[in-house]
Amino acid sequence: MGLRDAMATTAASPATKIIGQRELVVIIALLMSLNALAIDAMLPALGQMAGELGVVDGNRRQLVVGVYLLANGAGCLLPGSLADRFGRRPVIFVSLAAYAACSLLIAAIHSFEVLLGLRILQGVLCAGLMVVPTAIIRDQFAGDRMARLMSLVSAVFITVPVIAPSLGQAIMLVAGWRAIFVAFAVVAVLAGLWVWLRLPETLHPENRQRLDLPVIARNMAAGFFNRGAIGYVLGAGLLVGAVFGYVNSAQQLLGEHFAVGDWFPVVFGGTAAMMAVSNIVNSRIVERFGARRVSHTGVLVFMVVAAAQVWASHYHPGDLAVFLPLMATNLMLLGFLGANFGSIAMQPFARIAGAASSAQTFCRMFGAAVVGLLIGQAYDGTARPFAHALLICSVAAFVLVLFSEKGRLFRRLNPPKRPVPVMPPPRA
Numbered sequence: 001m002g003l004r005d006a007m008a009t010t011a012a013s014p015a016t017k018i019i020g021q022r023e024l025v026v027i028i029a030l031l032m033s034l035n036a037l038a039i040d041a042m043l044p045a046l047g048q049m050a051g052e053l054g055v056v057d058g059n060r061r062q063l064v065v066g067v068y069l070l071a072n073g074a075g076c077l078l079p080g081s082l083a084d085r086f087g088r089r090p091v092i093f094v095s096l097a098a099y100a101a102c103s104l105l106i107a108a109i110h111s112f113e114v115l116l117g118l119r120i121l122q123g124v125l126c127a128g129l130m131v132v133p134t135a136i137i138r139d140q141f142a143g144d145r146m147a148r149l150m151s152l153v154s155a156v157f158i159t160v161p162v163i164a165p166s167l168g169q170a171i172m173l174v175a176g177w178r179a180i181f182v183a184f185a186v187v188a189v190l191a192g193l194w195v196w197l198r199l200p201e202t203l204h205p206e207n208r209q210r211l212d213l214p215v216i217a218r219n220m221a222a223g224f225f226n227r228g229a230i231g232y233v234l235g236a237g238l239l240v241g242a243v244f245g246y247v248n249s250a251q252q253l254l255g256e257h258f259a260v261g262d263w264f265p266v267v268f269g270g271t272a273a274m275m276a277v278s279n280i281v282n283s284r285i286v287e288r289f290g291a292r293r294v295s296h297t298g299v300l301v302f303m304v305v306a307a308a309q310v311w312a313s314h315y316h317p318g319d320l321a322v323f324l325p326l327m328a329t330n331l332m333l334l335g336f337l338g339a340n341f342g343s344i345a346m347q348p349f350a351r352i353a354g355a356a357s358s359a360q361t362f363c364r365m366f367g368a369a370v371v372g373l374l375i376g377q378a379y380d381g382t383a384r385p386f387a388h389a390l391l392i393c394s395v396a397a398f399v400l401v402l403f404s405e406k407g408r409l410f411r412r413l414n415p416p417k418r419p420v421p422v423m424p425p426p427r428a
Helices: 003-007 021-040 043-052 063-075 079-086 088-106 112-125 128-140 143-157 159-175 178-198 213-225 227-257 261-289 291-315 320-334 338-346 353-377 384-404
Strands: none
Touching: 021 063, 021 088, 021 128, 021 143, 021 159, 021 178, 043 063, 043 159, 043 227, 043 261, 063 112, 063 227, 063 353, 079 088, 079 128, 079 213, 079 353, 088 112, 088 128, 088 178, 128 143, 128 338, 128 353, 143 261, 143 338, 159 178, 159 261, 213 227, 213 353, 227 261, 227 291, 227 320, 227 338, 227 353, 227 384, 261 291, 261 320, 261 338, 291 320, 291 338, 291 384, 338 353, 353 384
16 A cells, blocks of 8 residues: 555545655754754743742753753653554644643743743653654655655754744843743744644554554564664763753853853854754765764764863863864764664664654653753863763763674665655545
């Protein structure tokens, strides 16, 4: 049965035209970027939020970011299995509705503890925006082609950390920090409308899974404990966790230690922009050289740059001109690792893409959130804890990749067959 025939058995949608690859990339990127938006756009407002809600300790105000990341990672366990049973679109709509509702509630609170509680709830309920888009891509593509498309997705959604702090600061100056969360709700509603009109259901009926605990547990275990996948999942978690440590402590590290002041959004966004550049480059080279060759080279270089970060934190501790190029290079290298690691880990799981994406995203994101929270809370007024964490995480990631590859790096498996194009849902 072809994908067009498969669509005939799914719920109808108003969309009637074939969705092109470019539009698919932008929609998937938008969905995945909403979680980043919920973090990065409010970074300039952390001080104002904490002051209004009676929080003095700088490390405590990091929890507004840290608990969201933890909850988002933990919430990734469930939506993939639901998406394997009911389809991709329903899970996305529920996540978008929760995102909008929680954002509006946060805009109305007057207690820091209630704020943290709502951030936890929002993180859990919106985890589908991290899990399901990956499953949608895997429904259509595999191997190096999946890595190429995921790199394009990353290049688009990484523009969010670049512009979000400036956007948040602009909103805050005009209408206060609460308006930032109102803006989150508006973006979620617009994203939901676009998905409803344009994004078809991609789950093939033959791949629908039963919604019972033994099936869910078996599928998720298969998605995680496969030797060829587990090293890449855990390795990505460590590398992303190191970056989360940077995000958690960025306002203190850049704003206070390096004293960038009002230039914080520009400096933070400028370093994040390097990830967009490297993802675009990766999308152009990954099919030629293979996801393994590119990512293995990337993690080796990442270790070298992390070692340079340690050196700089001891011998040039307050020199922004030394820190920024190294930080930008670390983030650039992540663009050659994230999409490729994820695509390699998902390659064996076409039939259970949702459950596999849930298991892998949970381990990657929850682990990264824990690592990032520990790094952020270790902030001591210098860049040293963060620099040492970068080196430790990159070395551990390299060891994990060696485990998955049985010690043989830079291999290239046979390229996958031509991907099936995304087709539209039927008319109502």
